[in-house]
Amino acid sequence: MRFIETWTPATLVETRDLSPSIREFLILPDQFDGAAYPVGSHINVAVTINGQPETRSYSLVGEADPSGFRIAVRRAEDSRGGSRYMWQLAPGARLDVTLPSSLLAVDWSRKHYCLVAGGIGITPIVGAAQALVRRDAGVTLHYAVRSRRDAAYLDHLAALLGDRLVVHASDEGGRLDLDALFASLPPDALALFCGPMRMLDAARHAWLGAGRPLPDLRYETFGSSGSLPTEAFRVRLKGSDVEFEIPRERSMLDVLNAAGHEVMYDCKRGECGLCAIDVVDVQGEIDHRDVFFSDHQKQENQKICACVSRARGTITVDTLHRADAI
Ligand code: FES
Numbered sequence: 655m656r657f658i659e660t661w662t663p664a665t666l667v668e669t670r671d672l673s674p675s676i677r678e679f680l681i682l683p684d685q686f687d688g689a690a691y692p693v694g695s696h697i698n699v700a701v702t703i704n705g706q707p708e709t710r711s712y713s714l715v716g717e718a719d720p721s722g723f724r725i726a727v728r729r730a731e732d733s734r735g736g737s738r739y740m741w742q743l744a745p746g747a748r749l750d751v752t753l754p755s756s757l758l759a760v761d762w763s764r765k766h767y768c769l770v771a772g773g774i775g776i777t778p779i780v781g782a783a784q785a786l787v788r789r790d791a792g793v794t795l796h797y798a799v800r801s802r803r804d805a806a807y808l809d810h811l812a813a814l815l816g817d818r819l820v821v822h823a824s825d826e827g828g829r830l831d832l833d834a835l836f837a838s839l840p841p842d843a844l845a846l847f848c849g850p851m852r853m854l855d856a857a858r859h860a861w862l863g864a865g866r867p868l869p870d871l872r873y874e875t876f877g878s879s880g881s882l883p884t885e886a887f888r889v890r891l892k893g894s895d896v897e898f899e900i901p902r903e904r905s906m907l908d909v910l911n912a913a914g915h916e917v918m919y920d921c922k923r924g925e926c927g928l929c930a931i932d933v934v935d936v937q938g939e940i941d942h943r944d945v946f947f948s949d950h951q952k953q954e955n956q957k958i959c960a961c962v963s964r965a966r967g968t969i970t971v972d973t974l975h976r977a978d979a980i
Contacts, residue, residue: 681751703739760872776807898910917929932956
């Protein structure tokens with residue numbers, strides 16, 4: 655069960671390899687007006703994984719472009735199948751996509767902005783950097799990558815930002831020290847972050863450790879990153895013998911809804927919390943991959959965002975949907 659989402663047919667116009675593992679896709683909807691969209695916007699793309707229809711959410715790269723929507727996809731061997739599907743597409747392929755939407759509200763009135771990207775998390779940050787430079791705001795981008803060879807959009811960002819781009823390449827010993835970075839920022843600075851879950855956890859701790867208000871750290875993450883490897887796990891329904899296996903390429907939300915449980919959802923990115931369901935027992939470990947619950951709520955393990963979070967072992971949940979209604 656989902657709130658209204660507008661899908662539109664589109665064509666994959668061209669692809670471009672930005673690194674050995676990151677490919678850019680230019681997608682042109684049949685009806686396209688090139689209208690501006692907010693920083694941090696993403697589109698959903700209809701994909702097919704093991705013969706099943708699924709959707710994947712990708713951040714738009716850069717500000718509005720008259721040639722179409724630009725996304726970049728990292729080919730992840732441990733992915734749930736979305737990146738494999740995207741990488742096998744050739745120009746001319748037909749796709750269904752949604753119109754851009756964003757849950758990232760940015761206060762543009764600050765004097766100082768600190769952008770932080772980890773790996774493929776650079777995708778929404780490119781547009782933020784462009785918008786801030788256009789506004790003549792004070793901005794620095796810290797881009798953490800394994801190596802420069804793995805980094806996307808480096809040349810573009812270097813031309814845009816000059817020495818305000820700081821690359822932290824781990825193969826050059828360039829570790830990003832978030833504690834030192836956040837402690838050094840001016841008091842009114844706003845940080846925009848996008849990166850994997852572990853890095854986000856570190857960023858939140860460093861931000862609070864620097865005595866800064868958490869609302870001044872805005873973030874995006876991607877639901878495919880967690881603390882545990884992406885593996886199959888089992889979900890048991892409270893008060894019944896019903897048990898589901900959640901394969902590595904599908905979400906708990908999709909499996910429950912395919913079985914008629916009508917779990918509500920909206921973003922499917924771990925951001926809105928609408929898909930949260932009650933957890934009544936954990937035999938194993940939950941891997942919370944959402945950015946909706948607080949650290950404290952995640953430790954309590956009383957709820958799980960079914961769209962992105964996963965587990966090891968077996969968890970028992972209460973979907974509040976009764977068997978005689980299915
Ligand atoms: S649908 Fe938004 S957090 Fe799951």
